[in-house]
Amino acid sequence: MSKHAAGPEIQRMIDLIARLPGLGPRSARRAALFLLKRQEALLRPLAEAFADAADRIERCDQCGNLDTQQPCGICRAGERDDGVICVVEDVPDLWALERAGVFRGRYHVLGGVMSALDGVGPEDLTIGLLVERVRDTAPREVILALNATVDGQTTAHYIADQLEGTVSNVSRLAHGVPVGGELDYLDEGTLATALRSRRGV
Amino acid sequence: MSKHAAGPEIQRMIDLIARLPGLGPRSARRAALFLLKRQEALLRPLAEAFADAADRIERCDQCGNLDTQQPCGICRAGERDDGVICVVEDVPDLWALERAGVFRGRYHVLGGVMSALDGVGPEDLTIGLLVERVRDTAPREVILALNATVDGQTTAHYIADQLEGTVSNVSRLAHGVPVGGELDYLDEGTLATALRSRRGV
Numbered sequence: 001m002s003k004h005a006a007g008p009e010i011q012r013m014i015d016l017i018a019r020l021p022g023l024g025p026r027s028a029r030r031a032a033l034f035l036l037k038r039q040e041a042l043l044r045p046l047a048e049a050f051a052d053a054a055d056r057i058e059r060c061d062q063c064g065n066l067d068t069q070q071p072c073g074i075c076r077a078g079e080r081d082d083g084v085i086c087v088v089e090d091v092p093d094l095w096a097l098e099r100a101g102v103f104r105g106r107y108h109v110l111g112g113v114m115s116a117l118d119g120v121g122p123e124d125l126t127i128g129l130l131v132e133r134v135r136d137t138a139p140r141e142v143i144l145a146l147n148a149t150v151d152g153q154t155t156a157h158y159i160a161d162q163l164e165g166t167v168s169n170v171s172r173l174a175h176g177v178p179v180g181g182e183l184d185y186l187d188e189g190t191l192a193t194a195l196r197s198r199r200g201v
Numbered sequence: 202m203s204k205h206a207a208g209p210e211i212q213r214m215i216d217l218i219a220r221l222p223g224l225g226p227r228s229a230r231r232a233a234l235f236l237l238k239r240q241e242a243l244l245r246p247l248a249e250a251f252a253d254a255a256d257r258i259e260r261c262d263q264c265g266n267l268d269t270q271q272p273c274g275i276c277r278a279g280e281r282d283d284g285v286i287c288v289v290e291d292v293p294d295l296w297a298l299e300r301a302g303v304f305r306g307r308y309h310v311l312g313g314v315m316s317a318l319d320g321v322g323p324e325d326l327t328i329g330l331l332v333e334r335v336r337d338t339a340p341r342e343v344i345l346a347l348n349a350t351v352d353g354q355t356t357a358h359y360i361a362d363q364l365e366g367t368v369s370n371v372s373r374l375a376h377g378v379p380v381g382g383e384l385d386y387l388d389e390g391t392l393a394t395a396l397r398s399r400r401g402v
Contacts (some may be wrong), residue, residue: 007267027223035221036292050241067208091207116334
């Protein structure tokens, strides 16, 4: 018996699971055992879902979303407003906005943000595609729904610069107190912005 | 768009991943996206490894280990000592002992421990099978390598009672200071046991 006591098939499973974000070798072993105890209830359905996803899901050429259709379901949806494009960092942000259920326009997924530290430049993102898309489709508004991080905001500024002259209305999400949030737990920056942007009741 | 914005195929993936231990809906979404960005490098290999495991891995009828062979590789290994059976709670404990690389006997996997709280009785574990196996194969020694938890120790006592008269030598793992451990971080029970079980140098 080698250092890998689990047999090559199980060890291969564990090694692959351990590559998922947030899972180390120990939790990967735990997850593998959990799956092996539920072969028909969970392991096989997962195998099928993963194979299906690997076969069928691709990036939308138009907006960068992930879907089984090309272009994606949101780009195809006839009832959505072509006049507004919401720019997001990545697909989970798109999912988050869709869960909020108030945005009825189209999306543009950048595939990340510019980051000097990680060596991600504008050419690594779909910014060129966005500028082209805005020029071609002439939307009324582009919403830069990027994360309120340094990299997110740097990217937002860069995109706003690139869009100069192509669209009159470029907006960003409001900063403020999260719904259900307690002031005591908020950082000063958020509080200051919330105070400056106060609204009449 | 519904509350599930990710499309049915991706949502199915997320829902299944979220059932793994230690993963909530948020980390499942993160893992799904991570996989979808690595379709050929990770998603498809995982699908194949899971399908392979679901097809081929089963519990060893003899010892309860998980393997692609029946009986398992450890039960078949000719060079191992039939005279010692090491009883463990579950397969990860067997893996841990194999990684330690000092035990050359056979194993018996209980499939859990007795737990009044979780309603797990001796009949839910492979204790009957163990007693039968010990009676049939007459090993020199049975090592109860159960976890040092209340349930683990209760189970160990129960098994020792059941084995009464079938094997002369029933042992348990030593308690003490973990190798590399600092006394300051140890609980009093472990320290007291380590002190009582001290050895000459």
